[in-house]
Amino acid sequence: MKVRNPRTGEYDYELVEDAPEVVEKKAQEIRSAHKTWHKRTIRERVSVLQKWLGSFTEFQTEIAEQLAIDTARKRIAKVETGGIIGLMQAWSYRGPQLYNPPAERPSASATTVQIGQQWVPYGVVGVISPWNFPLLLALIDTIPALLAGCGVLLKPSEVTPRFMDGLEKSIAAVPELAAVLKLVRGGAEAGKAVVNNSDAICFTGSVPTGKKIGAACAERFIPAFLELGGKDPAIVLEDADLEVATDAVLRSCVGATGQACQSLERIYVHENIYDSFVEQIVKKATAVTLTTNPDEGQMGPLIFEKQAEKIQEQIDDAVSKGAKVLTGGKVENINGGLWCAPTVLTDVNHDMDVMVDETFGPLIPIMSFSTEEQALDWANDSIFGLSASVFSKDRDKAIEIASHIEAGAISINDGSLTNKVYDAEKNSFKESGINGSRMGDAGFLRFFRKKALLIQTAHPETMAHFEESSS
Incomplete structure (x- = not known):
């Protein structure tokens, strides 16, 4: 796939697309690694994220230069890379504060039952991001999803793909991270493959494409977090x-x-x-x-x-x-x-x-x-x-x-x-989006499913409970 340079109009970069079977293989590798990843403590995952912050900083100049070609914006490219460092630092601080499954407690409706709760992260979160802020919108969902214990299959836009080269180097420098975060290159077909191999989808882009992705997710019965257009x-x-x-x-x-x-x-x-x-x-x-x-x-x-x-x-x-x-x-x-x-x-x-x-x-x-x-x-x-x-x-x-x-x-x-404000939770109205907020604490908590453990502390009811003569 030839990629256009927005400043010169020349097609001066070639993107080698991942075939659907390649995307499927990457998803399978993430699932295998996820068995260990989600069992790590939140502090252990923060430690891995901090290693990535270090390697990202090492490649920051290269990524910013690639972004500047992708978008023809030098200053904003530097702001984007700096913003990612800020996101990593912010979630490293806030994530452990938020990860606090409720302690076991008695049920209010069944007094002999104790309620325990577990927070279960999704296995593979597919992130499909747009071309306007290529790095920021690729990682704004990816970072909290990883910290929550999910693996991530990330497909940035094929319109602005150059920055992926430097980003992939920063990921490869942290083997524990590289096992659960894999980049996908390509256009619509690669995006379909991401949807078909994920357990949840985060999509940022246009309303028409978002509707198609939402329908595909509904067909597979997986959640779709859609951040769409505005007027x-x-x-x-x-x-x-x-x-x-x-x-x-x-x-x-x-x-x-x-x-x-x-x-x-x-x-x-x-x-x-x-x-x-x-x-x-x-x-x-x-x-x-x-x-x-x-x-x-x-x-x-x-x-x-x-x-x-x-x-x-x-x-x-x-x-x-x-x-x-x-x-x-x-x-x-x-x-x-x-x-x-x-x-x-x-x-x-x-x-x-x-x-x-x-x-x-x-x-x-x-x-x-x-x-x-x-x-x-x-x-x-x-x-x-x-x-x-x-x-x-x-x-x-x-x-x-x-x-x-x-x-x-x-x-x-x-x-x-x-x-500028990432810590104010909000929901999009009408056709501008659907499902949990990527801003505020929900940007982390939405990547967990809540599992209830219902522990009976007394002898369970017997069939005598259904005896008609006792009514």
Whole structure:
């Protein structure tokens, strides 16, 4: 499989795909090693994780350089590798605190029975991760699953696979880890093989693909933890600090070139401050610099060619229906890379694709509202419910508005805070996801099944219990 370089447009890397039988063999090897792995104490698994942290640090520069090619983002690549070190440290600290199966206790409903509980980790957890933050989203589920005692079959996206080379070296340096964590290379067929050989699936990606994976998991009767797309709204109330709101909205919409599921993608601004908001954000959007020189600038090219096509289609659809382009507006080929400057759109509405379909690009469509009820109706007029933002100087008012937004996480006076805050448990609403939270303590606890041991301390009931004459 030839892999495109997002900066040059050249297909300069070859990914050798794992055939289904290879994936099956890797899963079997994990299952064999899992018999020992899950019997280790949580502290012993932390010790192995700490060894991996050491080897990961050794290969960190190499992994970051590979990520920088995969994504055409040097600074964010360094942030991703640093974030993984933070995750390893955080779960090494928090995991042992959380692993605390309840002590044996008497049953409240059957007084002669003692209840014991065991937490049983899944054998093989399949992790299928996307291309936008390739390393972080590959390991955000993998690390707590391993610590819980699961083995992991990990398939990162075939769009951004280069970083796997360095990552695999860091894993191989820790034999105990390499036995229960194996990488899978390939596209859709490899992904199907992961689903077919796992006991639980963690998938991050688009809604259409997530639905297919969810259906395949249902067919096999295994759990699917699905983190899917978003169309995050921002509501900017009349009393909002415009400097705060425009800074946060711009960063959320176009940071990482808008290629994040929690990016703000539709902005609703009170009519009394609408003109001032638009004026300020246009000025700031125009000042954003592109990294056509990879050593300077703020915003890189689009990673995935098909996504670039979708972004241009949304812009064209909006313009054909009356939208105005105030900045940007065109996906351009610069030295082989596909670039889109921050694009501010006004005169938009919900008849346009840009206001209802996920964009995954640096577009800022803005509508004005006259009442809070209208803003909430528009914010909730979506199949998505990932996250959202509310801006207001009145903290209580912002929280009140946030309580009516149908989404799993609401940032107040900022945008996309879920990319910084990992310890707040949340669930995605609507089609943005399903099942246990990857954030907060649930990100670890969801990898256990609860087994009850029911211990009778008295003589068991006999068949005399069913004697009709004694009723």
